[in-house]
Amino acid sequence: MFGSTHLLVGATVATYTGNYFFGGVAAFLSHLVVDVIPHYDFPPPNFNSPKPMILQMAGPILETLGGFILLYICFLLNPHLSGGLLILGGFLGLFLDLWHHFPYWREFTRKITPTFFKIHEDVQNEELLPHLAGRLMNLPVIIIAIWFLLSY
Numbered sequence: 001m002f003g004s005t006h007l008l009v010g011a012t013v014a015t016y017t018g019n020y021f022f023g024g025v026a027a028f029l030s031h032l033v034v035d036v037i038p039h040y041d042f043p044p045p046n047f048n049s050p051k052p053m054i055l056q057m058a059g060p061i062l063e064t065l066g067g068f069i070l071l072y073i074c075f076l077l078n079p080h081l082s083g084g085l086l087i088l089g090g091f092l093g094l095f096l097d098l099w100h101h102f103p104y105w106r107e108f109t110r111k112i113t114p115t116f117f118k119i120h121e122d123v124q125n126e127e128l129l130p131h132l133a134g135r136l137m138n139l140p141v142i143i144i145a146i147w148f149l150l151s152y
């Protein structure tokens, strides 16, 4: 799923545990749960493509940035939210994609943690929906996460 989706779900899950340790663990695991939802991701980065890496990465970087902005707006709107839990949960919710899909260390992390890399690949549910519908699947998840953040 999108980086913004993982970020917001991780932050939400951590917030509802109200605890840094369990919040961190739950946010990390939430990544795998969110990836089980049928979706379509941006294609993995390709160093052999004539398209510069920064342009290949523009989509994921911009939508993740959008997720940060949404998270910050939630933080401003709801005084009950803990900034620390939002940052920790957001970061750990996003972590698996930074670890496994970021172009410059993708091959390295694939080699040093092959089992975990495979688990992350295996939970992906990308065949069920056409591309656009698969991308739109992020929207309801983002809306639900924001609803939970604002009603905490």
Ligand SMILES: [Zn+2]
Binding pocket: 001, 031, 035, 096, 097, 120
């Ligand atoms: Zn992922």
